[in-house]
Amino acid sequence: MNIANKLIEFALGEKALPVNAAHILNLSILDWVSVSLSGVSEPVSKIVRECFLEEGGHPEAFVLGSNKKAPSRLAALVNGTISHALDYDDTHFASLGHPSVAVMPAALAISDRVDSDLMAFKRASLIGMEVATRIGIWLGRGHYRKGFHVTATAGTFGATVAASLLLGLNERQFKMALGLAASRAAGIKAQFGTMGKPFHAGTAASNGVEVSLLAYRGFISTEDGFGGPQGFGHTHDTEDNTTVFDTLGSEYIFEGVSHKFHACCHGLHAGMEALIELRNKNSVKPKDIEEIEIMVHPQYLNVCNILSPETGLETKFSYRFTAAMVMHGIDTARLESFSDISCRDFALTETCNKVLVRTDSSLSETSAKVSLLTKSGESLTNDYDLADLTNPEMREAKVLAKSNSLLGKNRTKEIWRYIATEQVNPMPVSKALFDYS
Amino acid sequence: MNIANKLIEFALGEKALPVNAAHILNLSILDWVSVSLSGVSEPVSKIVRECFLEEGGHPEAFVLGSNKKAPSRLAALVNGTISHALDYDDTHFASLGHPSVAVMPAALAISDRVDSDLMAFKRASLIGMEVATRIGIWLGRGHYRKGFHVTATAGTFGATVAASLLLGLNERQFKMALGLAASRAAGIKAQFGTMGKPFHAGTAASNGVEVSLLAYRGFISTEDGFGGPQGFGHTHDTEDNTTVFDTLGSEYIFEGVSHKFHACCHGLHAGMEALIELRNKNSVKPKDIEEIEIMVHPQYLNVCNILSPETGLETKFSYRFTAAMVMHGIDTARLESFSDISCRDFALTETCNKVLVRTDSSLSETSAKVSLLTKSGESLTNDYDLADLTNPEMREAKVLAKSNSLLGKNRTKEIWRYIATEQVNPMPVSKALFDYS
Numbered sequence: 118m119n120i121a122n123k124l125i126e127f128a129l130g131e132k133a134l135p136v137n138a139a140h141i142l143n144l145s146i147l148d149w150v151s152v153s154l155s156g157v158s159e160p161v162s163k164i165v166r167e168c169f170l171e172e173g174g175h176p177e178a179f180v181l182g183s184n185k186k187a188p189s190r191l192a193a194l195v196n197g198t199i200s201h202a203l204d205y206d207d208t209h210f211a212s213l214g215h216p217s218v219a220v221m222p223a224a225l226a227i228s229d230r231v232d233s234d235l236m237a238f239k240r241a242s243l244i245g246m247e248v249a250t251r252i253g254i255w256l257g258r259g260h261y262r263k264g265f266h267v268t269a270t271a272g273t274f275g276a277t278v279a280a281s282l283l284l285g286l287n288e289r290q291f292k293m294a295l296g297l298a299a300s301r302a303a304g305i306k307a308q309f310g311t312m313g314k315p316f317h318a319g320t321a322a323s324n325g326v327e328v329s330l331l332a333y334r335g336f337i338s339t340e341d342g343f344g345g346p347q348g349f350g351h352t353h354d355t356e357d358n359t360t361v362f363d364t365l366g367s368e369y370i371f372e373g374v375s376h377k378f379h380a381c382c383h384g385l386h387a388g389m390e391a392l393i394e395l396r397n398k399n400s401v402k403p404k405d406i407e408e409i410e411i412m413v414h415p416q417y418l419n420v421c422n423i424l425s426p427e428t429g430l431e432t433k434f435s436y437r438f439t440a441a442m443v444m445h446g447i448d449t450a451r452l453e454s455f456s457d458i459s460c461r462d463f464a465l466t467e468t469c470n471k472v473l474v475r476t477d478s479s480l481s482e483t484s485a486k487v488s489l490l491t492k493s494g495e496s497l498t499n500d501y502d503l504a505d506l507t508n509p510e511m512r513e514a515k516v517l518a519k520s521n522s523l524l525g526k527n528r529t530k531e532i533w534r535y536i537a538t539e540q541v542n543p544m545p546v547s548k549a550l551f552d553y554s
Numbered sequence: 555m556n557i558a559n560k561l562i563e564f565a566l567g568e569k570a571l572p573v574n575a576a577h578i579l580n581l582s583i584l585d586w587v588s589v590s591l592s593g594v595s596e597p598v599s600k601i602v603r604e605c606f607l608e609e610g611g612h613p614e615a616f617v618l619g620s621n622k623k624a625p626s627r628l629a630a631l632v633n634g635t636i637s638h639a640l641d642y643d644d645t646h647f648a649s650l651g652h653p654s655v656a657v658m659p660a661a662l663a664i665s666d667r668v669d670s671d672l673m674a675f676k677r678a679s680l681i682g683m684e685v686a687t688r689i690g691i692w693l694g695r696g697h698y699r700k701g702f703h704v705t706a707t708a709g710t711f712g713a714t715v716a717a718s719l720l721l722g723l724n725e726r727q728f729k730m731a732l733g734l735a736a737s738r739a740a741g742i743k744a745q746f747g748t749m750g751k752p753f754h755a756g757t758a759a760s761n762g763v764e765v766s767l768l769a770y771r772g773f774i775s776t777e778d779g780f781g782g783p784q785g786f787g788h789t790h791d792t793e794d795n796t797t798v799f800d801t802l803g804s805e806y807i808f809e810g811v812s813h814k815f816h817a818c819c820h821g822l823h824a825g826m827e828a829l830i831e832l833r834n835k836n837s838v839k840p841k842d843i844e845e846i847e848i849m850v851h852p853q854y855l856n857v858c859n860i861l862s863p864e865t866g867l868e869t870k871f872s873y874r875f876t877a878a879m880v881m882h883g884i885d886t887a888r889l890e891s892f893s894d895i896s897c898r899d900f901a902l903t904e905t906c907n908k909v910l911v912r913t914d915s916s917l918s919e920t921s922a923k924v925s926l927l928t929k930s931g932e933s934l935t936n937d938y939d940l941a942d943l944t945n946p947e948m949r950e951a952k953v954l955a956k957s958n959s960l961l962g963k964n965r966t967k968e969i970w971r972y973i974a975t976e977q978v979n980p981m982p983v984s985k986a987l988f989d990y991s
Contacts (some may be wrong), residue, residue, distance in 0.1 A: 161773070168771045172625035174611035188609035264784030269737070300706070300750050301757065303740035307776040313737050316773075320738065334605045336598070337752075339744040347701030347743040486793040 120255070120343040120350075120362065120513035121295045122315045125288055127365040128244050128278050138369035140509055143536045144516045145207050148376050149200055149217045150550050151520040152531055154203035155184030155452065165319065178229035183223025189226035196222035198319030199269070203452065204433075208383040209374045210401075210483050211504070212253025212271060213261045216374060217320035219272025220245040220279050226326050227283040228546045235539060238546045241282040241371070245325075245369045247351025252372070260323050261306075265353060269304025269317035276325025284329050292340055294332035299342025301328060301348040331370035334385075338479060374484065375503045378409045379449040381422040381433035387485035388413060388436060391501035392443045395489060402462045403444050403468050404493045412437050412486040415476035422474055429456040440487075441468035450522050528552070555782040555798065557692070557787075558732045562725055564802040565681050574909050575806035577946055579680045580741050580973045581953040582644050582721040585813050586654045587969055587987050588957040592889065593639035594619030598749035602635045602756065603717040615666035617985035621991060626663035630713070630763045633659035640707070640889065641870075645820045646811045647706060647920050647940070650688025650698045653811060655957050656709025656758035657682040657716050664720040665761050665983050672976060676718040676984045682762075684808045686712025691807070694793025698743075702790060706741020706754035713762025714887030730767035730778055736779025738765060760916055812920065812940045813953050818870035824922035825873060827851060828938035829880045833925060835936075840881050842928045848873050849923040852913035859911055864902075866893040877924075878905035887959050899906040965989070 118126075134142070156162055166182055169191050176186030181199045186192070201205060201218040209216050219494040221242050228238040255273035261267055261414055277298040281291050301324035302318035330339075343350050364370075379389055388411045395401065413436070421434040432438045432455045439449065445465060447454050459465060480486065484502035491497070506512050534540060535549045542549055555563075571579070572733050593599055603619055606628050612624045613623030623629070637643060638655040665675045685748045690708035698704055714735040719727050738761035741754035769775075780787050787794060801807075816826055821833065825848045832838065850873070858871040870893045871873045882902060883893050896902060917923070921939035924931050928934070943949050957966040972979060979986055 134867065164771045164773050168773075170769055172611045172624070174609045190609065259780045264789040268813075296744075296748075297750055297753070300703075300741045300745055300754060304737050305779075305786060305789050307733075307779060307782055307783075307786070308737055310774050311733075312773050313734055313775040316734070316768075317737060330605055334748050336605075338748050338750040342742075342744060345744055347746075349742060349744070350703040352742050388855065394717070546866050554919065 119341045120359070121292055121341055123362045123365060124248055124278065124295065125291045128324070129288060129291065131240075131244055131366060134240060135241055135316065136370050137367060137509070138243060139350065139373060140237070140513075141372050142239060142377065144513060145217045145246075145374060146208055146221070146242070147520055147529070147533055147537050147549070148516055149221050151529075152205040153181055153196070153200035154551065155523045156199050156203070159199070159202040161315050162199040164312070165316065166195050169410055169536045179551060179553060181551065189230045190323050191457060192229070193222045193226040194319045194323035196225065198315045199317035202220040203380065204315070204382070205377050205452075206378050206417035207374045207376050208252050209371070210252065211370065211373055212250045212267060213258075214249060214253045214267035214271050215220050215318065215372065215373040216246040216249045216272070216275060217298040218318040219268055220249055220275040222319070222322035223276035223281060223325040224279040224548055225278045226322070227329070232282060232545060234284055235535070235542065235546055235549070237283060238297065240265065241279040243369070243371065244282060245275040245279030245370055248278045250370050251361050251365065252409045254361045255355060255358055256353065257358055259356045260354050264306050266304040266306050266308070266314070266317050269321050270302045270353060271320030273298050273324040274549065276322045277328055278325075280325045280329035281332065284333050286329065286332055289369070290332040293336055293338045294329045296338035296340055297328040297331060297336060298324060302349065304365040310509065322361060323467060341526055343403040352404035359546045373504065375506070376512070376519070378515055378519055379439070380452050380455060381439055383447065384413070385436060385439050387483060387501045387503050388487060389439055389449060390441050390503070391485050391487040391499045392440055394501065395487060395497055395499040397446060399497055399533070401489065401491065401497070403464065405493070406444060406471055407490040407492045408477060409440055409444070409472045410488045412475045414480045414482045415478050416482060418476060425469070427460050429459065432460060436474045437469045437472040438465070438500065440472045441465045444468055448517055516543035557796070558729055558778055559765070559934035560683055560802060561715065561729045564792060565685065565719060566725060566728065568803060570682055571680055572806060574946070575680060576676070577950075578811060578953035579676060582654045582811060583658070583676070583679070583954055583973050583987070584684075584966070584970055585644055586658050588960040588966075589642040589732045589829055590633070590637040592595045592620055592642070592960045593987065594635050594794065596636070598638035598752050599636040600640045602753065603632050606632055615663040618988065624665065627760050627763045628769070629666070630659045630663040631716065631756045633662065633756070633831045634759035635752045638752035639753035640817070641752070641819075642812045642814050642817050642889075642923065644813050646687050646690065646808065647811055648807065649704060650686045650695075651686060651690045651704035651708050652755065653686045653709070653712060653808065655682040656705055657686055657712040657753040659756070659759035660762040661716040661720060661855070662984055663759070664717045664766070668720060669721055671981060671988070672972070672979065672983055674720060678716040678874060680808065681719060682712040682716030682807070684806055685971055687713045687787060687807050688798050688802065691792065691798045692795055693794060694795055696793045700791045701743050703743050703754050705829070707739045707790060709755065709758030710735050710761040711741035713759045714765055718764045718769065721766050722780055723766065723769055727769040731766045732775055733767060733775035733777060734765040734773060735761060735781040736776070739786065777888060780833050787805040791938075810941065812943070813949075813956070815956055817865070817889050817892060817930060818876055818886065821850070821854040822860040823872060823877050824920060824938045824940050825879050825924060826838050826876055826923040827940070828922050828936045831938065832924060832934055832936040833881060835847050836934055838881065838926065838928065840901065842930070843881060843908050844904060844927040846877055846881070846909045846931045847912060847925045848909065848978055849912045849914050849917065851917045851919045852915050853919060859961045860917070866896065866898050871899060873911045874909040875902070877909045878902045881905055881925045887956055893931070906972035913931060948991050
């Protein structure tokens, strides 16, 4: 049984969603709504929205930040880009991708198009994200190291699965959609640090919608886009870890997704959390600090280790600077905290200069160790692993707090009630989530 | 100077088009119009056209087979697919791609959008195809062998150049468009034999339009999508033959393009031409044949060597069967000649069984040697190289004859007069070429 067949059997067979996975999904939906609404005015969001809304077309699916509807392929392209514009969305470390921003915009676009209910949207999103995650792991580290952007590549397959489910494709059509997705899935890490990165999330979502609509119409593609000497696995340097598909249907790897609680690179978060705990427990003040050491997995050295950032954007990729922000009690969940002005703050840069970054390849990619030497000679240590946040209530509280800060308490409460309590609501999913008028 | 800079310097600097290149371009335009109009009713053409026209949108650019206009990104997607539907378009053997079907639909879509004249359309098309061809050679055999489809990958860059020129992008915007193209360029050979293959031409054209429109709006992408450890060259296994860019501006490699004069796989053509010459010169009849041997480059063995085809489509990939068709005087320029019924023709299959295919790696990919043993013991030999067709008048006569057969003499004459004489014609290019009403 080839990979496409396994994915289709899983997707078409899965009926009830496990409680824990459904809960994490709810958190990811709320989180996605929060970061998307917060990103609608970013420069990349404006450019992509204006460029494509100019095309016009039938009002099928809601376009973020416009209060308009547009063809579903176009809506997915724009919404996916906007939702990744802030780079504040969820990350699946095991697959090295951002599942929600690739899959949910595709699911929402088709949900609007076919007027599906919340349950169908949630089911398609979760199954799509499970597939994106598994494909990301199947592609593996080699694929990522080569330079492919997993959010774009694996994300296209996840978006295809979500869109195909909501369109109600049969088994044969589903196979054609996945086969054609192998020709559309693309995106390279040379775009990191440019508008090209968020655009990859939009293209993944739009690709998924496009190939599903074509398959629905009877398009014939290769039956196996993954295997074979000229299939996606070979051309895109998969590590071909096919065992990742063995547990499809019996567990949800998507559950391992991490939500961002700081508005900066996810590679910094474990270190920041470790320092926050250490700061709170020991009531350390900036003036007490002699030296801070942060120990992380070496893969992050060329990702988020800008030593002396000079712009707000650069502070988002700096172990040293974010450590200083944490020690000064700055709210790193707020977008505004990462500003050009903060780089010139004397007290912050003074603390920044006391921070050393070291690597240890035995550490997991989700963890960090910190040690802090006080001026009085005391040595304090702590460690943190993002993967340890498995307590459902704690996790919910943190995601809700982030949404409160981004959307306000009332709006967060409304959206959360809609998502989590699953009360019958005749409003289209997009209208209930994004409250456009 | 990186590759993007070299391409931009060439594209923005090139004013007058050399006479010979301009002549081959004219032939490619006529050929493209002929095969596109002949392919509008193919199943893949109908599916893609209906699927995307359903989106509606502003009437910017002509959509083949519809007499309608649609947004330019959409028109390029549909028209590119339709023009490659028959697989009867031109081939550039040195780059292993089909330049016209990826580049011209992008140029036509933007030409319609900005209402450009014929000269601007021709200039953008030729420069775009020159870039597609050079990028194809830069990517090299390794890229193709790995499983990437050059028409889709190199084609995206060519389409980007054509669209960017017609939109009048400045140097900076041009660079952003080419950078973003590196995230969209995709397509794998696993689709060969499915609708996915022609769809690759459409996606290349549409990608080019999309990234150019975004760059025009101010989109920021990587400055160098080709080089660097995570750029397209590395991720997509280029052979990195950068010397191919040395002669940019001083010669047009595009001139080496081959037009198809038989409605079947281009790998068969040299052998067919050799047999046609041998047949005509020696007045060989099918009943005279004892044995035919066709000698070709070994790369074609897994491309077009179906021994006993059972469908019309399979006959298009069979040395043995097309040799038989030629010896029986069947008009292999006509689409209808390749039918399921012909596979069951006793006389044809009898001749087919007399044909042997052998390989010789010292032969070029554009040539073939044939030898024919008659029943009376006479041994006749001939060889043919598609690259030898350099006589401009002979080439023009052959392309015009093909168009006559596909479009009729009157329509061919009208189109050729419009393209080749460059009389002032206030009609939009699409209207003059495709005569829609």
